[in-house]
Amino acid sequence: MSVQTASIRSAVLEQVKLVAEQQKKHLAPLTDALPLLESGLDSLCLAIIVANLEDELGLDPFGTGNDVAMPVTLGDFIRLYEHAG
Amino acid sequence: MPAERRSLLDLTLAPGTAGRTLSDDGHRVALDDLRQGISLEGPLSALRGRSVLIACEDQLTFTLAALALDGVARRMLLCPPDLAAEHLPAVMVDAEVDAVVTDGTGPQPKPSPGVAVVRCGSRILPGSESAVDGSSVDTEWVMFTSGTTARPKMVVHTLASLAGPLEDGVAVAPGTVWSTFYDVRRYGGQQVLFRCLLGGGSMVLSSAREPVGDFLARAGACGITHISGTPSHWRRALMSPAAHKIAPRYVRVSGEVADQAILDNLRQAYGVEVAHAFASTEAGLAFDVRDGFAGFPAAYVGAADAKAEMRIHEGTLRVRSSRMASRYLGTRPQLGDGEHFIDTGDMVELRGDRYYFVGRREGVINVGGQKVFPEEVEAVINRHPGVQMSRVWARKNPITGAVVAADIVMRQEAGGQAGFAAARDGILQACRDGLPAHKVPVSLRSVASLPIAASGKLMRQDA
Numbered sequence: 001m002s003v004q005t006a007s008i009r010s011a012v013l014e015q016v017k018l019v020a021e022q023q024k025k026h027l028a029p030l031t032d033a034l035p036l037l038e039s040g041l042d043s044l045c046l047a048i049i050v051a052n053l054e055d056e057l058g059l060d061p062f063g064t065g066n067d068v069a070m071p072v073t074l075g076d077f078i079r080l081y082e083h084a085g
Numbered sequence: 086m087p088a089e090r091r092s093l094l095d096l097t098l099a100p101g102t103a104g105r106t107l108s109d110d111g112h113r114v115a116l117d118d119l120r121q122g123i124s125l126e127g128p129l130s131a132l133r134g135r136s137v138l139i140a141c142e143d144q145l146t147f148t149l150a151a152l153a154l155d156g157v158a159r160r161m162l163l164c165p166p167d168l169a170a171e172h173l174p175a176v177m178v179d180a181e182v183d184a185v186v187t188d189g190t191g192p193q194p195k196p197s198p199g200v201a202v203v204r205c206g207s208r209i210l211p212g213s214e215s216a217v218d219g220s221s222v223d224t225e226w227v228m229f230t231s232g233t234t235a236r237p238k239m240v241v242h243t244l245a246s247l248a249g250p251l252e253d254g255v256a257v258a259p260g261t262v263w264s265t266f267y268d269v270r271r272y273g274g275q276q277v278l279f280r281c282l283l284g285g286g287s288m289v290l291s292s293a294r295e296p297v298g299d300f301l302a303r304a305g306a307c308g309i310t311h312i313s314g315t316p317s318h319w320r321r322a323l324m325s326p327a328a329h330k331i332a333p334r335y336v337r338v339s340g341e342v343a344d345q346a347i348l349d350n351l352r353q354a355y356g357v358e359v360a361h362a363f364a365s366t367e368a369g370l371a372f373d374v375r376d377g378f379a380g381f382p383a384a385y386v387g388a389a390d391a392k393a394e395m396r397i398h399e400g401t402l403r404v405r406s407s408r409m410a411s412r413y414l415g416t417r418p419q420l421g422d423g424e425h426f427i428d429t430g431d432m433v434e435l436r437g438d439r440y441y442f443v444g445r446r447e448g449v450i451n452v453g454g455q456k457v458f459p460e461e462v463e464a465v466i467n468r469h470p471g472v473q474m475s476r477v478w479a480r481k482n483p484i485t486g487a488v489v490a491a492d493i494v495m496r497q498e499a500g501g502q503a504g505f506a507a508a509r510d511g512i513l514q515a516c517r518d519g520l521p522a523h524k525v526p527v528s529l530r531s532v533a534s535l536p537i538a539a540s541g542k543l544m545r546q547d548a
Contacts, residue, residue: 006457016450022517022523030171043484043485044452044453044485044522044523046484047453047482047483047484047485047488047527048488048527050482050483051480051482051527051528052489052527052528055528062483063483
């Protein structure tokens with residue numbers, strides 16, 4: 001694992017925890033196999049996380065020209081950012 | 086046409102003209118001179134019964150032309166100086182323009198054999214004919230809506246519909262000196278002009294080329310007593326070191342949602358009653374609120390004795406009154422619904438015994454299917470003591486379609502842009518305390534200023 005992918009992974013996980021706390025959501029234990037819809041995050045939380053990550057990392061894997069499949073698991077979500085990085 | 090119709094000039098001279106003036110940043114005209122002459126270089130007879138485009142930048146030039154033409158022209162177009170050239174050909178056709186009164190500035194239509202051109206200016210020409218007693222026509226006053234990019238709609242008013250709101254008795258005392266940040270060709274500014282002219286006062290006109298501080302200093306030096314503007318005008322004025330160069334007895338706010346913060350800030354700044362009014366170019370003045378609070382009493386809706394009748398339809402305010410416009414020019418949908426109520430597009434919400442404006446229907450931000458009005462979020466942000474003004478906009482988002490974002494102008498006392506970092510958490514906390522989660526801005530950005538359109542309203546790029 002490169003330094004960059006490691007830092008992207010930790011940035012994503014950091015945002016997940018931060019937004020869940022701000023939105024007063026109870027998070028399930030975070031594993032790569034965790035389905036996002038069962039993570040405790042609602043779509044507004046995910047929307048905020050995506051916006052924050054764009055501001056923080058300058059990455060927008062969903063942006064125009066990127067024909068991405070919607071992530072199903074937390075692992076999928078993290079990989080989207082790692083591949084965009 | 087009723088023979089007893091009195092022209093704008095007649096009604097202006099009626100209260101007496103001693104000491105009364107119209108002035109801008111370059112000229113001052115004594116209203117008494119209007120008894121002797123006009124500001125047009127051609128004979129008024131050449132314009133009788135014509136559809137006249139008044140094209141000029143200066144509001145004083147416009148005002149003098151309108152005083153000469155009301156009762157003479159069949160129709161006059163209150164053309165805003167910033168009308169895009171690409172819209173002009175359609176305006177000429179739709180309004181059947183067959184004469185142009187111009188000082189050579191403002192939108193200039195191409196010369197055409199069927200269109201008379203008469204020069205005008207910002208002073209009364211010695212030896213010219215007088216427009217007094219020339220009245221015979223019920224001139225149509227055509228105003229332009231304030232859309233920023235789309236082709237503006239042309240809205241037909243009459244002297245009677247425009248003068249209707251003056252029945253409220255505000256400032257019809259001699260010695261009143263009115264001013265407004267508005268251009269008097271916009272409804273909000275035109276209303277102030279009529280209050281001055283028909284009420285026996287003087288008027289200090291603004292100028293597009295004049296910095297706000299210079300305007301405030303000039304208005305103060307002229308001793309203005311009554312002044313109006315949009316909340317955006319006022320927020321900008323209160324940022325100026327010259328804000329205290331005026332000492333008005335009456336402050337009026339209209340044209341955009343007046344939130345509690347701007348009403349409170351104005352009362353603190355000037356120590357006087359602050360009235361806010363609801364009006365639109367199409368619907369005219371619906372009501373004003375003088376108790377100092379945002380929103381309006383729920384009892385206004387459906388009140389039998391109101392000057393303007395109001396209804397709420399699917400959350401939107403509808404208005405019907407004698408002050409509203411009669412129609413649009415050109416191929417436009419009919420003005421008003423089957424019962425002649427005009428849909429204002431302004432959404433309201435009942436809280437307790439008051440309605441509050443939440444925003445424009447077309448400006449709504451859709452966050453995952455939930456509606457957010459930029460104005461309701463701005464109202465919360467603007468309550469923060471460090472914030473001068475804000476603009477909320479839709480930031481695209483792949484999950485919910487959009488999320489809420491905000492641009493914020495900090496007060497100078499709060500350190501300006503440098504003070505933003507310290508205030509950021511407090512602003513966000515206020516939003517979290519006062520708004521549901523989907524309305525809380527996801528991103529906050531500090532900006533040095535926010536653009537205000539020629540209409541005096543905050544520019545909303547993505548609205």
